[in-house]
Amino acid sequence: MFEILGFEFFRNALIAGVLASVACGIIGTYVVVRRMVSVSGGISHAAFGGIGLGYFFGIDPLLGATGFTVATALGMGALQLRARQQMDTIIGAVWAAGMAVGILFVYLTPGFAPDLFSYLFGSILLVPREDILLMGVLVAIIVAVVALLYQELQAVTFDPDYARVMNLPVERISLLLLVLIALTVVMLIRVVGIILVIALLTLPAAISRLYTTRIRSMMVLAVALGIVFTLTGIGLSYLLDVPSGATIILVSTLAYAGALGAERLRQGD
């Protein structure tokens, strides 16, 4: 199978998989420890609204998704500060409304929407060079922000009340974290698609949590696991000639199930 590495599209796919895994491992760690899985699910499905708007206004759908997703994340963050009780319902509403906006605008766009399906389910083998560059820039931003604000992010995700007593800018840091989640989600759309984003964002971090005791080490292991899962998924999908996004997710899910089972056995001793 190594002759395949000679093709640029395949090398791009591998690079995209690695970049996505770095973002997932770092941001997914916060999503898992702060229990923001459903918020992230809402944000990622709202991205479809941005893709629909992108088609309608004739701009790059991924650019539309970036703007729309960041705006949704900020909106949810603002709501979370005010209406903590109904957050569950609000997430559900945003989740569905984002998809609805997308469907409406795709319908209203004259002509055929070329690769709509690839936004929903991913198409890592079709990632163009420019997107790789964009992903690289996003990963650099995420790594830099987390490195600079590591202590603040830890304090705010661990105990926001105490962080506020210490006079940290808790609201701004929470909103920033939501924006980082939104940017990560947009990156992942190319790799596994809107529907499957949430799995790649959370599963490597969730497995990593079982074996690590600190945020930093949890991130490192989650990145490594993400790389293993995406590369295995891409390889398998090529060998078996099946969709890559779904294969990556199934590899991750099986690994998660295996890790949970192993943990059960270990604790049963």
Add this chain to the structure above:
Amino acid sequence: MTAPVIEVEDVWVRLRGHTVLEEVSLAVHPDDFYAIIGPNGGGKTTLLRVILGLLQPSRGTVRILGATGAAARREVGYVPQFRTFDFEYPITVREMVLSGRLGHVTHLPRRYGPIDHARTEEALETMGIAGLADRQIRDLSGGEQQRAIIARALVGDPKVLLLDEPTVYVDAPTAAQFYSILDKLRERMAIVLVTHDIGVLPEHVTRVACLNRRLYTHDTNEITPDMLEAAYHCPVDLIAHGVPHRVFSDHPEEE
């Protein structure tokens, strides 16, 4: 008399149409061990949240060391009600205690210096959990977790320590140990202790107040039947189990 560390003046709080705090005023002095007791739902946690600046009162002011700004809250150590945060969070005891210094690190990007680390080791030592420093908080027992939470409040060199129902989830020996630690800390800072359990008030309390929407106090360390009755709206039996000294004054025999 020395200037108070905390001054609460005519504070009112209305939440969702209900008056939770009404005309509450109190002053905590540097050598105070102030106990605030009252029934569940009486506004104890709300009052602490107002003092900490986590909740904006509808009316009234809170001054910490004479200042109203958020920066003054760095002088307050806070021990929240047990289990208000996620104990599954991947953090070691040392990291958690160290995080209590973050309010003192003001230059950006925030990085801990040698003083922060030294204070952390001191606090771990004071609370007797230095040997557990590299363990995850979820692997500690309830009493150990609580000592870690207090250590986090101590690293900031607070002038006053606020404790919210600190003994609810720990067993009696652990609670006794806990109060002996508080007695040691009294020499260094004022302490405000909030609890619904009037049977647990420790020996060296200097002031007691009852809180049930309004605050009732005689500015002494005695609970009187009229305070309790006002706070609980019903006669309360003044029977204290295992209280090392008598916090209750003699009250008239009714039968």
